[in-house]
Amino acid sequence: MALRPIVKYGTPVLHAPSHAVPSIDDGIRKLVQDMIETMHAAPGIGLAAPQIDVPLRVIVVDLSVGEDKGQLITLVNPEFVEREGEQRHDEGCLSVPGYGGSPVRPARVTVKGLDLDGKERVYTATELLARAFCHEIDHIDGLLFVDRLSPLKRDLLKRKLKKRAKNGDWEE
Numbered sequence: 001m002a003l004r005p006i007v008k009y010g011t012p013v014l015h016a017p018s019h020a021v022p023s024i025d026d027g028i029r030k031l032v033q034d035m036i037e038t039m040h041a042a043p044g045i046g047l048a049a050p051q052i053d054v055p056l057r058v059i060v061v062d063l064s065v066g067e068d069k070g071q072l073i074t075l076v077n078p079e080f081v082e083r084e085g086e087q088r089h090d091e092g093c094l095s096v097p098g099y100g101g102s103p104v105r106p107a108r109v110t111v112k113g114l115d116l117d118g119k120e121r122v123y124t125a126t127e128l129l130a131r132a133f134c135h136e137i138d139h140i141d142g143l144l145f146v147d148r149l150s151p152l153k154r155d156l157l158k159r160k161l162k163k164r165a166k167n168g169d170w171e172e
């Protein structure tokens, strides 16, 4: 296992859709182990492969941040089965350190994807877990929470972030 650097806003891999994983092999299992370690060390409750500069559709979510193995979720090629309602809460992102925003998210989602054994997993989630799934699936679609803010807030924040990205002076 290894910690991987988390890429920041402005890095191309964060702003383009990632590729589907063709098969779950040792490379993918190693990638997931590194993602879990990197997420826990950050610390964060979710991480998507493009955040460590790997353009593949893989996400990990752990609301317990390593405290409870039962809460660790790995999904390969995740997709939404259902989305309903609306909720809105503050969100941050390890790739946008020092900034936050409150995008509108579905109140309830059902997502499906493969686990590391290639078995299909289906999760229905509300509240924070629903937001975490949406945030991470956005990442593999090349979207950040910033892209989902109201136009005024989005443009203001993007101007600040572009400056940060140019100077590379992120608050860690």
Ligand SMILES: [Zn+2]
Pocket: 092, 093, 094, 095, 135, 139
């Ligand atoms: Zn994020």
